[in-house]
Amino acid sequence: MSQSPTTAPAEQPWANPLRDPRDLRLPRIAGPCGIVIFGVTGDLSRKKLLPAIYDLANRGLLPPSFGLTGFARRDWTEDHFIEFVRENVMAHCRTTFREDTFRQLASGIRFVQGSFDDPAAFARLSDTVSELDRQRGTRGNHAFYMSVPPRAFPVVSRQLADCGLAKSADGAWRRVIIEKPFGHDLTSARELDRVVSEVFDPSSVFRIDHYLGKETVQNLLALRFANMMYEPIWNANYVDHVQITMAEDIGVAGRAGYYDGIGAARDVIQNHLLQLMALTAMEEPVSFAAADLTAEKTKVLSAIRLPRDLAAHTARGQYAAGWQGSEEVCGYLDEAGIDPDSTTETYAAIRLDVDTRRWAGVPFYLRCGKRLGKRVTEIAVVFKRAPHLPFESTATRELGKNAIVIRVQPDEGVTMRFGAKVPGGTAMEVRDVSMDFSYGRSFTEGSPEAYERLILDVLLGEPPLFPTTREVELSWEILDPIEEFWSTLGQPQPYRAGTWGPAEADEMLARDGRHWRMP
Template structure:
């Protein structure tokens, strides 16, 4: 009939009726689309991705026709896949289970069985997406999530290109669907491999359609760094070398390798955490104020910050690495790294890494940045501690200030998300005794609504096409430029220094700071 509009044609010109685009307070709702997860039967998909997709749907942030396609070697029917998804949702979702939400989501679930080099399987995937477009009104829009080992990227990317799934041509009505790819870390294992990986990805997907996920950047507290710095005039005058003595960025874990020994050996703490998580946290801490919070402006300032970041030499004195030995984690006695199942006892892979950096610009000249990460440390914590200089003159007797440390502003990323300020205060009494006290802000106490999981925010941003929280090529390569000399230096040296489980790392890490009269903050 003349004038009839199909479901998929209507979807292509869909406008969210619930949101005025001028109102930035209301959450964005994704337009018509589908997502394909490669490696959908893995732990990441079951524990994080599928629950996050359900949570988004439960909050009304996904379009009614959203469709999820799983791709894996398992011989599942669509009904089997549905059982896998609902089990993951019931076990790991953040929001309560609602049958009506599940029924709507389940109607768009599909499964494609096959290996990554199977042409027939990718032909089936192409047909499945075309059918979903007609049945569900996805508009031909699709995000491909590569939840697979990096060595499988070339095969999958070549298949997506070969079957014209990566960059589809315009439809008869002129509509050009979008296609995006999501890549999980690690983004290479050194600068050369990162450049090769970036070139490989960009050969199939233009850079503006590539979303490299660092789940830390989706955490509420990480984004609050920007609010803390640029929404408050209180901190700007002291956020510089005139007042800041040093900055310590810590990601500590109280767990060992467990069943990840095979994956972890050869990667190590520096590659696993410092190259991505900690350098991104540092970039947000030191960057200049962007002209706006548009993605390109944020990226520009982070790139400038990483470009100014340099190692401090000599590396024998300004870096430290270690491997945990048996010890006590709280009341539990735990085995050492070399007793972990599947770990090579002769391995030189570090489970603790610390480096010293400087930022060569006017704001931060002379301020050392200490980055550390490790397993089997004193407790699980991720934080950014801005340590301020001591007062140049204290008009008190020394005995009155023996317990007075440095002022500090501590941004707690996890757990107990929030911000702590440490400053000196008089102890009640007749004398003038001064000691440290804390002023604390906790997300859990200040806000009634719970924070979304990092993967909720990141997946929604992928579907919206908002790249603010995703590192671009230049950020990845700059991070490897910073870290590569450390990795090479360690490779040429001896074995990592042992440290007892439940402590805060090797002695060399303490000596790193002691050289300049500093010490690590104990979280």
């Protein structure tokens, strides 16, 4: 695990005075530090970042010597910005709003007005950071959160370098947090990495994939490696195929400027779904330190093989008008801000194979889309049928394949599907039943938001949940040939809003003698 000079190694928790060596279960508490958010007035900041920072403070995981600085073009006073933070925290925080917690947080809140191309604004930001060091005791430790479009990353990085904020002395740390997308193809991802790495040390660059901060995604590792009953059957001898689904029931309203030209595959498959696939398929790591986790995920991504026939084993679609529940909704091409001739896909499905001994012959099907039947993200490991069933054929006609389904959202948990005898009667009749584990029903502790976990990890300098440069590059190497092929096809196949995607997605699995799960 890469560490900054002031971050205690994981194996020496006593080096952190806030941790008691007699009880390693104590919460991880950030040391003195500050965070600067660029794009602080945007949706991500309002709905996720500011509430997450408040929730961390409310849980006692941020120190009294913490500073929060917002950078935006708005001509606001500091008091105006503090009220903006209060409104959004109250609207979106997960924990109970407490006035004393907010007052403590607000005493360290600052605001800098300016644009990204204004050196004077960054000089004011440098003065603000120095003032927080003196008055709040942040000790020169600062993270810079780029909640901005990728095209702004280079200019912000260079401005931070020019005003002296990218580097710190006297053992303090400076870190940069980059939101996806990490480029729009392999070439742009490498250029983005080059520009950011010129300013920040590579070990100080944290790429946020918020799915990796979700409790259920981390529970996948516990499910596999803390239990003897699953790992022995987690291979090609027993697994028929794996389906990874991220379905949304919303359209692109409000995000047309970002989404059109990007599409479902670049938006979701390149990062979220390939990361979930890597965690599902990887070998047991030596430890859960960043380097060991990354090594195993990288092996999976390196071993992924594209289908030989992209026409037969990929599918894309674009939602048309239909009904989302009881609401009639418009099609993608009728959304405000969308080019009526757009060929951007709102649904994408692909088959991938992993050329390793564990997974040889097991297809992984990844799908994502907007305006689908409901909002759900899940990983379904579907097992082969039993080689012999000593029952009458009529007794098992409704029996499907066994499956373990990890539900990432919204109802986090794990479901096991297996065959059981129907009660009553003298005949043996077997049907599918489900055994369900739900986080909400099994634990009294509430699950923190993904951004709480990830922001705290950045402040602690602990990078296990953040994709590395190599992982990002490998993901683009997988997706780029598919995108290049799709670019020759013209308009995606339409599907009605509220359904589960285009017909060609069903045909894709039917060619393999399989069908999509109904979540």
